[in-house]
Amino acid sequence: MSTLVRRFGATVRQLREAQGWTQEQLAKYAGLNRSYVGEVERGACIASIVTVDKLAKALAVPMARLLAPLRHDESV
Template identity: 75%
Template sequence: MTALVRDFGATVRSLREALSWSQEQLAEFAGLNRSYVGEIERGSAIASIVTADKLARALNVPIATLLCASSTAEACAYEQGAASSRLPV
């Protein structure tokens, strides 16, 4: 799998663990199968945009957070802010 898929899964896992949730709990909150959540976290499944949205909503984070490959939330927030400041007005 690509680095993007691996990083996405690692971010999902990190956020899930920060909430002290099991894969089963996240799957239930997101309306997904537990084994599919595990595949996403391992980077062996590519989540659709709909699935990414379900995960983001369940984890209560913007979908962009799941796509950020940074290891810290602060760096990710900075990158998102910098990216949005480059948008044409």
């Protein structure tokens, strides 16, 4: 997959872990399947704009936060 897809998944994972949530918890809050959340985090699938919105709302961040590239000196 593309760098964007992998970076998106890594950002979702970092934000989820910062909340102390499991993939199952994030999936529940976002109205998604747990295995799909795992695929997103691994960069194994391309999330639709609807999925990006669901994840952003569950994580209480703007959609742009999930899509913006991280700088090396920046953490989630």
